[in-house]
Amino acid sequence: MPTFRQENLHSDLSDPAPPAAAPRFDTFDPQGERTGITVVHGLDDFLKIAAIRSAVFLGEQTFPFAEQFDGNDFAATHLLYSVRGEPAGCMRIRFFGDFAKMERLAVRKEYRRSTIAFDLVRASVDLCRAKGYRKLYGHAKEELLPFWKRFGFRMKDNGAPFDLAGYAVLEMIDEIEPSEDAVAIGGDPYLTVRPEGQWHKPGVFETSSGMARA
Numbered sequence: 001m002p003t004f005r006q007e008n009l010h011s012d013l014s015d016p017a018p019p020a021a022a023p024r025f026d027t028f029d030p031q032g033e034r035t036g037i038t039v040v041h042g043l044d045d046f047l048k049i050a051a052i053r054s055a056v057f058l059g060e061q062t063f064p065f066a067e068q069f070d071g072n073d074f075a076a077t078h079l080l081y082s083v084r085g086e087p088a089g090c091m092r093i094r095f096f097g098d099f100a101k102m103e104r105l106a107v108r109k110e111y112r113r114s115t116i117a118f119d120l121v122r123a124s125v126d127l128c129r130a131k132g133y134r135k136l137y138g139h140a141k142e143e144l145l146p147f148w149k150r151f152g153f154r155m156k157d158n159g160a161p162f163d164l165a166g167y168a169v170l171e172m173i174d175e176i177e178p179s180e181d182a183v184a185i186g187g188d189p190y191l192t193v194r195p196e197g198q199w200h201k202p203g204v205f206e207t208s209s210g211m212a213r214a
Contacts, residue, residue, distance in 0.1 A: 024123035034085040039197030040078040048087035056106040089116040099135040132182040136174040
């Protein structure tokens with residue numbers, strides 16, 4: 001569920017996507033201004049995700065710990081948005097047979113008058129397209145459905161809300177097209193061994209190819 005007030009959302013939705021060499025989900029430059037999005041690969045970045053969600057969900061919204069940290073975090077891909085190295089927002093994506101589920105979108109209170117929430121959703125959609133998915137799924141409070149509609153989501157089957165942790169939420173879906181260079185059998189085999197979200201640049205197996213093995 002989104003974790004920000006709708007009146008604080010701003011975004012120029014006509015902004016062009018970043019260049020192909022820098023997809024939306026890999027814009028963080030550790031050597032530069034240290035502002036942007038990256039896929040979480042290690043414990044340090046995961047702890048930043050946990051800190052954001054603890055501040056927003058546990059601190060502000062008083063969710064029980066067990067509901068927020070639900071046992072699915074190590075079966076998911078996480079996106080982290082940093083501002084000058086400071087953890088500012090995050091998103092979790094879980095992958096099922098024919099759809100990806102968008103969840104745990106959180107932005108720290110001090111960054112909510114920015115476009116971070118929009119940037120995280122766009123990056124998440126692009127990451128799912130890069131993985132070859134065609135259908136997205138999620139839950140949202142009814143009053144926040146207009147936010148998700150900006151990205152193509154719609155209410156599933158015009159269904160009624162259901163109770164989730166005391167909130168009335170709607171099921172929503174979105175249909176997308178895979179990227180032209182999406183990871184797929186029959187494509188470049190190196191894509192399947194590169195780090196998550198870094199399919200656009202050579203990985204360790206390519207840079208170490210040809211090295212002598214004992």
